[in-house]
Amino acid sequence: MKNNFVILITASPQNSQSHLTAIRYLNSLINRKESVSCIFFYQDAVAVANIFNQPPSDEPELLKAWRKFAKTSKVELMTCVAASFRRGVIDKEEASNREINSANLSEHFSLAGLGQLSAALSNPNAKLVHFK
Amino acid sequence: MINIVIHQTALTNASFKESIDLALVCAAFDQKVNLIFVDNGVYNLMTKQNYQSIGDKNHLDILKGLEFYDIENIYVEEESLENRKISKNKLIESCKILSINEIKRLHEKSNQVVSL
Numbered sequence: 001m002k003n004n005f006v007i008l009i010t011a012s013p014q015n016s017q018s019h020l021t022a023i024r025y026l027n028s029l030i031n032r033k034e035s036v037s038c039i040f041f042y043q044d045a046v047a048v049a050n051i052f053n054q055p056p057s058d059e060p061e062l063l064k065a066w067r068k069f070a071k072t073s074k075v076e077l078m079t080c081v082a083a084s085f086r087r088g089v090i091d092k093e094e095a096s097n098r099e100i101n102s103a104n105l106s107e108h109f110s111l112a113g114l115g116q117l118s119a120a121l122s123n124p125n126a127k128l129v130h131f132k
Numbered sequence: 133m134i135n136i137v138i139h140q141t142a143l144t145n146a147s148f149k150e151s152i153d154l155a156l157v158c159a160a161f162d163q164k165v166n167l168i169f170v171d172n173g174v175y176n177l178m179t180k181q182n183y184q185s186i187g188d189k190n191h192l193d194i195l196k197g198l199e200f201y202d203i204e205n206i207y208v209e210e211e212s213l214e215n216r217k218i219s220k221n222k223l224i225e226s227c228k229i230l231s232i233n234e235i236k237r238l239h240e241k242s243n244q245v246v247s248l
Contacts, residue, residue, distance in 0.1 A: 043248060
């Protein structure tokens with residue numbers, strides 16, 4: 001039975017090195033040709049998709065690292081819509097609905113409902129790996 | 133079957149709310165959901181909470197309404213209650229007490245365990 005990896009990231013990008021670990025883990029999954037069905041950002045992890053984050057120049061740029069991963073792996077990065085809005089990460093559509101000047105959701109990330117995580121988890125081969 | 137484990141109080145951070153959101157969505161997608169309260173998470177089940185006094189939302193109402201969304205299995209860990217000297221009659225009626233070992237067996241039986 002082949003595993004269908006579901007990657008859940010809930011760690012804050014500012015307070016934890018879990019994002020770096022997750023990217024290393026994902027890269028090795030991709031190299032081993034494992035199947036990754038879903039990469040889902042929930043809770044404080046959604047803040048990594050905020051383009052307004054400007055980490056100091058001598059610290060790792062997590063957003064850049066995720067974008068690079070998304071570009072090379074072609075696996076979609078999903079951020080929970082409710083968790084994102086609660087933490088001030090909004091896309092163009094929400095910005096225009098709320099008459100806010102600019103959106104801050106990075107490219108390569110898409111807003112998704114928890115239903116997409118739940119659907120991925122209900123696959124009988126789903127193997128959940130959680131970075132918190 | 134999915135087990136969702138709640139470790140913290142609703143007042144600590146958004147984990148409680150976001151665990152309940154996940155539980156509701158999984159139930160809506162026809163998954164059998166077990167909500168398991170352990171550690172300080174058990175405080176969420178106490179009936180005498182007064183959120184109004186601190187201007188917060190009443191989180192207890194969410195728990196009371198869960199059975200209408202097909203979440204009927206609310207479990208609370210016996211040892212966590214004992215450590216905190218909380219007796220069963222202080223908790224909402226819909227929760228069932230399980231020992232650590234019973235919870236372990238429940239994890240073994242379930243397809244996924246999520247602990248936010």
